[in-house]
Amino acid sequence: MGAPLIKICGIATAEALDAAITSQADFVGLVFFPPSPRHVDGHAAAALAARAGSRIRRVGLFVDADDSTMAEGIAAGRLDAVQLHGEETPAHVAQVKARFGLPVWKAIPVSTAADVVRAEDYRGVADLLLFDAKTPKDAALPGGMGLRFDWSLLAAQKGRSGWGLAGGLSPANVAGALHQTAAPLVDTSSGVETAPGNKDPDLIRAFCEAAQGA
Numbered sequence: 001m002g003a004p005l006i007k008i009c010g011i012a013t014a015e016a017l018d019a020a021i022t023s024q025a026d027f028v029g030l031v032f033f034p035p036s037p038r039h040v041d042g043h044a045a046a047a048l049a050a051r052a053g054s055r056i057r058r059v060g061l062f063v064d065a066d067d068s069t070m071a072e073g074i075a076a077g078r079l080d081a082v083q084l085h086g087e088e089t090p091a092h093v094a095q096v097k098a099r100f101g102l103p104v105w106k107a108i109p110v111s112t113a114a115d116v117v118r119a120e121d122y123r124g125v126a127d128l129l130l131f132d133a134k135t136p137k138d139a140a141l142p143g144g145m146g147l148r149f150d151w152s153l154l155a156a157q158k159g160r161s162g163w164g165l166a167g168g169l170s171p172a173n174v175a176g177a178l179h180q181t182a183a184p185l186v187d188t189s190s191g192v193e194t195a196p197g198n199k200d201p202d203l204i205r206a207f208c209e210a211a212q213g214a
């Protein structure tokens, strides 16, 4: 298994961005979703994009956002991809791809095998399927809650490309998750924080080292 791609999601400070860059993560996630403790506005996104330059790719995270919200985030963050983390349909994913001309990642909330089967509706439409733990119906966030799901549900994905694993990943468990799933990409947010929205550079470094060494 080659080294996985690594995304550190919910980057909102220069310190966290610098840690992701020096740890050789492949992507940082910028969250354009006001209820999130990691939310960045256009001004903050632009500052992070200017600091990053070409040193790390940026994925903008949106939840059932309208086109103007996405257009603002894409321009401010100079995004390399968008991640749709709401109830966007395959047709909507195709519309976003056509309108903005960027790779589109679709988050697939998983709690049962049926959720994984349903992801096939997006294959060939989304550029990457991000299998993430489904959050409770009354939860404030559709992701970023440090919840795990049963990784054995992804057994049929092993050896396939175009997908990633998220949900409760941390420096302590990411190597085991990679050995079990052979995920081509791993994504973490809470697992590298000391409190919601408070990214820890040492945890970012530890996560990347554990994933790169798996």
Ligand SMILES: O=C(O)c1ccccc1NCC(=O)[C@H](O)[C@H](O)COP(=O)(O)O
Pocket: 009, 010, 029, 031, 033, 036, 037, 038, 061, 063, 085, 132, 141, 142, 143, 144, 145, 146, 147, 166, 167, 168, 169, 187, 188, 189, 190, 191
């Ligand atoms: O990170 C957030 O605050 C967030 C808010 C709303 C929708 C999605 C969100 N995060 C999406 C991600 O890609 C997270 O990295 C993913 O859900 C894993 O989160 P975690 O379990 O905290 O590592």
